[in-house]
Amino acid sequence: MFLEKLLAIGMFPYNSEASNTMEQKRILMAKTGLDGHWRGPTIVARALRDAGYEVIMIGMATGEEILRACVDEDVDLVGLNIGGHINVALRAIEAIKKERQSVPIFAGGTITPASARELNALGVEVYPPGSSLTDIVEAADRLTQRKQA
Amino acid sequence: MKKERKYDDMTSAAGIKLKPFYTQTDIPQKHRNFVDSAPGQAPYHRGSHETGYRTKPWRIFQLSGYGKPEDENERIKFLLKNGETGFIMEHDRNTADHCYNVDHPEVLARREDVGLTGAVMQSVRDTAICLDGLPIGTSFGHAGGAVVQHAPFALAAYWTVANRLGYDLRKIAGTGQSDFNLTYLGCITKQQIPTKAGLRLNADIIEFCGKEMPRWVPVSIAGYNGADSGLTPDQELGSLFANAVEYLDEIKKRNSIPLELAAKGCGGVSFRASIRIFEEAAKMRAARLMWGELLSKRYDITEPKIANLRIHCVTAGSKMTYQQPLNNIVRGTLMALSAVLGGVQSLGVSGYDEALSIPSEHAHQMSVRIQQILQEETQLTAVTDPLGGSFYVETLTAELVEKSWEFYEEIQEQGGYLACLDSGWLHTKAAENQHREFMALEQGDQKLVGVTSAMEDISPFEVEGFMGTDDAFDVALNRLNTVKKERHESSATRCLKELEKVCLSENVNIMPAMMDAVAAEVTLGEIGDVFREAFGDWDVPIQL
Structure with missing residues (x-):
């Protein structure tokens, strides 16, 4: 596997050696829409796992389902994959803010600049297509306040 | 580094x-x-x-397509006016890919998304609105139905409308795609019939077109959907032909149409x-x-x-x-x-x-x-x-x-x-490549202009993205209720029962019963329910 090779030659910015010494945090990942473009969320989930996170993927989920998983799984961060309209995401964000105020949320996907600004105003960081995986992992570290174990 | x-x-x-x-x-x-x-x-x-x-x-x-069927119709006419020489009808993915009507709980929970990725077409009435004034007889039309379980409905609706408008089905040209790469590899849906049932539906379409619609490309295997999911060019080619032989072997086994007709039908790919x-x-x-x-x-x-x-x-x-x-x-x-x-x-x-x-x-x-x-x-x-x-x-x-x-x-x-889709083997190949591609960008081995290099942009032209209409859901719900109220209920019920029977039998082609059901204004979600009951759900081999 290519990843292992990268790790072996120490090229990978978030290699598992570093992540072994980090406390384990849990990230919930969900897709708000019913259209199946999985490229973004699966690649991000893999990067987060490689960086030492436990990633709980719940696939296509409604606002209500996202809140329930957030509570049941007691996660430290929620990642939303959005394709187009942000309404389902807004419902999830509102519900999480109400029930689990301390859990931060970030989002990615095909989100128009206007919708991204709307999400930013709610305190949700947005990583559109083209975002660096290193930046996304760094954001997760910052948002979960992950420290050396 | x-x-x-x-x-x-x-x-x-x-x-x-x-x-x-x-x-x-x-x-x-x-x-x-x-x-x-x-x-x-x-x-x-x-x-x-x-x-x-x-x-x-x-x-x-x-x-092309979004919103209500009339929005899609307008966009297609715009493209034709601008020089497009065929036309493609995109269906709303929330409803179409899943064979759900808009009143399905999964869709209700996402009502704002409805219509963003194609027009909502739940009955033949909707398809008729979308096709109004389009050059069915002189142009190559794509009826939609990219996802396998949706194709029989999308095709039957298109053909029924064409037939009612007086076109000879033996003479019209077009396609519907019905692609396995999209359905089971690239764009995995919440619910989908198993691959074996999908193969049966596609073979039914090939067989039906072989007999009734010589100019129609019954299925169009889309290497695109494998490639944009991560398959390399050689894998895109290899998997496309591996897919094609599944169809052709099945048709050969049935021995109901000349294999040449099926080969011609499968020979329109993307x-x-x-x-x-x-x-x-x-x-x-x-x-x-x-x-x-x-x-x-x-x-x-x-x-x-x-x-x-x-x-x-x-x-x-x-x-x-x-x-x-x-x-x-x-x-x-x-x-x-x-x-x-x-x-x-x-x-x-x-x-x-x-x-x-x-x-x-x-x-x-x-x-x-x-x-x-x-x-x-x-x-x-x-x-x-x-x-x-x-x-x-x-x-x-x-x-x-x-x-x-x-x-x-x-x-x-x-x-x-099919076995490679069911086991997740092909998904793993695609994911490995995708990861490699992203890592090459991350490491700087591959540059992407404007993204990983040359990031300065002085363009005064802001691209805001297109968000379609905001009434697609409401109109679709109204139309769904109207068609159910106005249709001849006993014919619809009889056709749906017949479709169910055909689905459960293993050697009767589904398309004639589908054509009857669509003509009797049976709706997409009702057909989806029959499929789910008869075929069950595909067991997705990877974690999403």
């Missing part, structure tokens, strides 16, 4: 090591004998026919045209060569009209960037060029706003304009297979053929294409 790119370490997307220059001796011996063949003749890599684009320019064929120009052009050439070889060796079919593959191409959506979106006009042009150099019959150029949204009117118009510039100004259409005889391109074509057959064989060793 950035690595210096070494001048002597360049490989193609398929992993073929590229030399700084090529000579005649690089062309493999077997392929050298093919170099001097004429287009339209075996081994076909040189193109579909001698006069090529002079006598038949490629079809300008853009994915590929992704990506940005590495010569490799992509070589891929189209390799595809034609492989199809001819496959039909001749496996099925003893050598008739040139059948053995010559027809190719539709779509430029790679995933290569379009969110950042500095106007750069995508250049990318679209280059990717289109690769397809045209490869001699494709039909082409769609993804919108420059692809990474932000579905195409705005302007992005759509640009996609058409790019193709018109290529057709009218560049003289690209003057000579068929302009790359023929190039030491480099001929070598690349031959190497791609070899590598692709190797991947095809690997799939057979795994039990065949």
